[in-house]
Amino acid sequence: MKKLSFAILSLISGATLAMNTANLSKQTFTCNGVRIETSTVESNLTDYCNNVVIKDETQIISGQNAMRLRGSDQIDEDDVKPTTINLRTVKFTADGGVKMECYYKNSTLQKCKYNPEEKTNNKPQSSQ
Incomplete structure (x- = not known):
């Protein structure tokens, strides 16, 4: 039972750690032909x-x-308008079956990660 639990745990952790950070200025990822860039909303x-x-x-x-x-410090220093950060994680499948995750902070793209073994070069195939 311990071996089975260890095997399942290692498979799960191995799959989640296998993502690489995408360099969107050098690498090309697309969804339905639309390129994913650092300015993508x-x-x-x-x-x-x-x-x-x-x-x-x-x-x-x-x-x-x-x-x-x-004591009174709580009353004097309360923040009337607290500063908030909105974080959003978008997981999706891009063209070529590439599984990706993009992280947004206040609607600004911070970084994207992709699964490297699923990354394929989108080279046009020659028609014969």
């Missing part, structure tokens, strides 16, 4: 790519550190 990925899964997360990055609150 999330809606282009959802409109043109296949098998799209979106995960949203909001983080509040300003405000009090709960360990430093003392």
Whole structure:
């Protein structure tokens, strides 16, 4: 039973760690012929790519550190408009069956990762 559990765990962790960071200025990835660039917005990925899964997360990055609150300090230093960061992960399948993940921070593309063993060169095939 331990061997089976270890085998399953290693397969799962090996598959998730196998992604490489894409250099979108040097590498070409497309969805339905539309190139994925550093300026690509999330809606282009959802409109043109296949098998799209979106995960949203909001983080509040300003405000009090709960360990430093003392008496009236809490009232004086409350942040009325807390600063938030909207994080979005878009998982999708690009042209050629390449599985990719792109990470957005406040609707700005931060980085994309792809599964290297599925990356194929999109060379035109000669017709005979």
